[in-house]
Amino acid sequence: MAREFTQEDDALLAELGVEVETKKAVTRTPREERIIAGFEEIQRFAEEHRVVPSHGEERDIFERLYAVRLDRISELQECRDLVEPLDDQGLLTGTANAPVADAEELDDDALLAELGIEVEVPPITELKHVRSTAEKKAAEEIAHRDKCLDFETFKPFFEQVQKELDSGLRETRPFEMKAEIEKGRFFIVSGQKAYVAEKGETTITDQGRTDARLRVIFDNGTESSMLMRSLQRSLNKDEAGRRITEPTAGPLFSDQAIDGDEASGTIYVLRSKADHPLVAENRMLVHKIGVTSMSVEKRIAGAQLQPTFLMANVEIVATYELYNINRTKLENLIHRIFEPARLDIEVMDRFGRPVVPREWFLVPLAAVKDAVEKIRDGSIFNHYYDPKSALLKTKGKP
Structure with missing residues (x-):
């Protein structure tokens, strides 16, 4: 059984020319622990998705949050020094430090929250929130x-x-x-x-x-x-x-806006021209479904240089105009519906790094159109997508 060294043991080892290393426990402040925990969340994301979190309207909200957090950690030398010894994935060296539009809109408290740092509660002597x-x-x-x-x-x-x-x-x-x-x-x-x-x-x-x-x-x-x-x-x-509000504030989809409607964006359905074997074998079924606030033509410009488009040109096969609706929530809803058919595919970006795009699905165009109609009439929540039959089915029914 191992025993602890006594002072006599240390003296003996010193006589033999053996230095005894005294280990000191590393103590961190609660703030440092939160910064490290926030960085570890980014590491788990990168390990799971095999990609550094990136900015962009087409990205998942959590990926965008992690991207903002990674930018801030990289920019703040104090934070960078703290987590750099843990960065075995090279996340800090690959971080783009260019200003991010989303981050610029955040106030100081929000930015601290993105770093995982809690904002102190105002002193009890402040009577701002005392109720009448x-x-x-x-x-x-x-x-x-x-x-x-x-x-x-x-x-x-x-x-x-x-x-x-x-x-x-x-x-x-x-x-x-x-x-x-x-x-x-x-x-x-x-x-x-x-x-x-x-x-x-x-x-x-x-x-x-x-x-x-x-x-x-x-x-x-x-x-x-x-x-x-x-x-x-x-x-x-x-x-x-x-x-x-009642669910009758205006049409979800329309070719033309009614007076008073506020344009929100466009749902687009794309077909890839990539020569990837999985895409080539199922070209009529492999579709990218997304939502954009810009014109679809502008959105797909330079598709052959972007991993989200499989590093290849694409064909627009369907579009649906949106009015008076939250684009991000709608996109998340559509992606949840077709989650069982999400395409598991990996492509290499122009720097040779592997990327797993998240907006491609193995679904027929008819199923996408059916989902749009059911979102429009509000019945989508009673349905689910069945990959075997490639159809939307009513919950509770085979």
């Missing part, structure tokens, strides 16, 4: 809730609303007036989704104002019987109080 008596009263009115015994009836409503928020079919807007409070509408108050399940008979208060008793269901399984004016006060007092 009226605000406390409004919060108490919301807090007085009971368990919703039939919550299972309402739970699917909240799940569907969240899916529609994720896809851009719905959005949140600042609450403005009491007239917005109607049966069947959703709100966000005190950080929770609230559903107006029932609205009683309208009455007139002593001050001559209209009011009504509501049954409000919350997404945490509770409910409250409150007056409409109480909900109104709570939404007005809550800086984050929002109304969730």
Whole structure:
């Protein structure tokens, strides 16, 4: 069994000319630990995807965040010195330090967050967020809730609303007036989704104002019987109080914009002209599906030099104009639907580095068109893509 060296042992070794190395425990500050942890996340991404995280609208949101973080670590000498001994993948030497548009829009706190550094909470002596008596009263009115015994009836409503928020079919807007409070509408108050399940008979208060008793269901399984004016006060007092819009704010896809519609971008479907064996054997099925805010022709310029286009020219096979919709959320939705058919292919970029593009799928064009139609009518969440039949199928059915 090994034993520890005593002082006598050390003296004996010294007489023999053997230096005894005293090991000191490495201690790091919490800030340094967070920077290292943030860099290790980038390393895991690079190892899993075999590519250094890059910027670009076509990239996954997490890859773009890692790219911003890597830029900042590379630029800040203190951070670079800290993680350089851990960089066995050469991430720092391959980092492009050119200014990044996305990063320029971040404030100091956001940039620190990207580095994994938490921003200190303001001292308790700051009274900025101390609530008034009226605000406390409004919060108490919301807090007085009971368990919703039939919550299972309402739970699917909240799940569907969240899916529609994720896809851009719905959005949140600042609450403005009491007239917005109607049966069947959703709100966000005190950080929770609230559903107006029932609205009683309208009455007139002593001050001559209209009011009504509501049954409000919350997404945490509770409910409250409150007056409409109480909900109104709570939404007005809550800086984050929002109304969730109905999924009828405008067309998702159209060849022409209706007056008042705000153009959002274009879904594009491309076919590759690459001579890669996997592509050549399945050319009519291999499609890249993406969303862009620029013209598709401009987006694909220089395709033969970009690994995201398989280092080859491409053919535009379909486009769909978007109006009043979140491009990123829609693109993520489409990619999730066709995830079972995502193409596992590796190409070498112009510097000889391996890259695995993420927007190519082995799907027929008809399936893409079907998905677009189902997104347009809101039924996409009830479907999934079956690679065996190459069709979208209804959930719960074979």
